[in-house]
Amino acid sequence: MGRPPNCEKIGIKKGPWTPEEDIILVSYIQEHGLGNWRSIPTNTGLMRCSKSCRFRWANYLRPGIKRGNFTDHEEKMIIHLQALLGNRWAAMASYLPQRTDNDIKNHWNTHLKKNHNKLQNGGNDNQEGHSSSSSSSAQAQSKGQWERRLQTDIQMAKQALSEALSFHKPTTNTFPETKPSSFHIHTTTTLTYPTKQPNNASSYASSCENISKLLKNWMMKSPNTPNSFSNNMVTTGSSSSEGGNSTTDQCTKDHTFDSLLSFNSSKFFVEEIKNTFTTNKTGVFQDQRKTNMETQEVPLTLLENWLFDDGAVQCHDDLMNMSLEESTLGLF
DNA sequence: AAGGGTCTCAACCGCTGGTGT
DNA sequence: CACACCAGCGGTTGAGACCCT
Structure with missing residues (x-):
């Protein structure tokens, strides 16, 4: 029993x-x-x-939580991540170590969602004018999003594995390989x-x-x-x-x-x-x-190691660039 | 100043997957 | 294997703050 x-x-x-x-x-x-x-x-x-x-x-x-207004940088990160990951707030929080998933979720729902929808509706109007076969294009888009999401998960898993195998090795500078610490530490609070x-x-x-x-x-x-x-x-x-x-x-x-x-x-x-x-x-x-x-x-801690890594900051820029190009074109 | 509407965000709820017995 | 616990997640709610008239 x-x-x-x-x-x-x-x-x-x-x-x-x-x-x-x-x-x-x-x-x-x-x-x-x-x-x-x-x-x-x-x-x-x-x-x-x-x-x-x-x-x-x-x-x-929890220690390390940043409260107060979100910076432009953080907001852009959230928008990009939302485009990449969907409403996976915990995963998004792993990219914004000082913000909680609840914070991000709230901020998205109260501040960013409206603007996002506005812009998206504007874009959709144009798209609909372009093509009548919206269902197939929507399918293709959702497939693309799904693939990106899957790819992100695979990258995260790969990094987690490599992190586990070579715990003290210095990390490289490619996204998201340089971010394992943030994944490990902030995806779930208990791991912190x-x-x-x-x-x-x-x-x-x-x-x-x-x-x-x-x-x-x-x-x-x-x-x-x-x-x-x-x-x-x-x-x-x-x-x-x-x-x-x-x-x-x-x-x-x-x-x-x-x-x-x-x-x-x-x-x-x-x-x-x-x-x-x-x-x-x-x-x-x-x-x-x-x-x-x-x-x-x-x-x-893993976080501290990551923070000491000069390349770490670059990763966020990489993320920004990557997602900007393909996911949220025209949002800004 | 007061009343009503809107916004914000902390907290709750229900669900899920992993794990222990 | 079945059942229950546990932790985590995302959606939702509601009280209080804020804004507008």
Whole structure:
């Protein structure tokens, strides 16, 4: 027989997450790492289902998420990727590491879809005037899209395989072979963080960053903060509320982190990353995972390796060029 | 200022494929 | 092999923010 049914939908809370809940979730993940989502509500006492916890983490609390307006570059990427991949938001998110699939999906539906449809309708009008056999041309087009999609999947699979076989080899500069890290890391959020290994420097630096932001906002909003949460924060690693310079440092960090996650300038980008990760290892977050940092050499994550690769930025340009030519001609 | 319409986006829902028992 | 769990994905919803009249 299979596993015993485990349905516990009684008392499940829905709706927006409170800062308290965020803090509990982040603290727990920080302490225990990502593993069994199902155990999180039980172990934390959160009245949320595991799905909700995973979703909240993946789309809001996860380190490295960039929020706010999409840049022109990002929007173009999304349009190109949508033409290439269709509504495969998770796959698209793998090309935009700092954006979540939900973010991309929302942005597409609210901002880009309308413009896209407008332009497409305009193009269709012309096309229809051209040819009456729209069904066959549509079929051919869908076949082309399907082939491109398949090709993309094959490339991704090939790269994943080669990555697995030669883990430490430097990557080449052709698309998408240089992007395995982004595929591996961001297609699914759980792959981002080694399970049961809560000592990834950059990840936890960013987790603490998120926690401190939450805490800061929460403190401002609710002056009657229960001590239990403050204590929890201290014991679980956040130190941003301590010390006079913490706020300034935090702002600088926020800015830097946002900068490093933008694709605007390749050289600046790479330098920023190098500086930032140096800061991560020596700076304000050191105390947060002091024990681990002092006793262990923190390995670079796949993302970090990719980010250090100067050729990486070029890949996005390659993608842009490729898709521009064949997929979204006339969109811009 | 107020009311109604529109927009945005966080969160939920249902489905699917992989995996454990 | 069958059943159930689990994680992930894409579609959809609805509350709040925003804009317009």
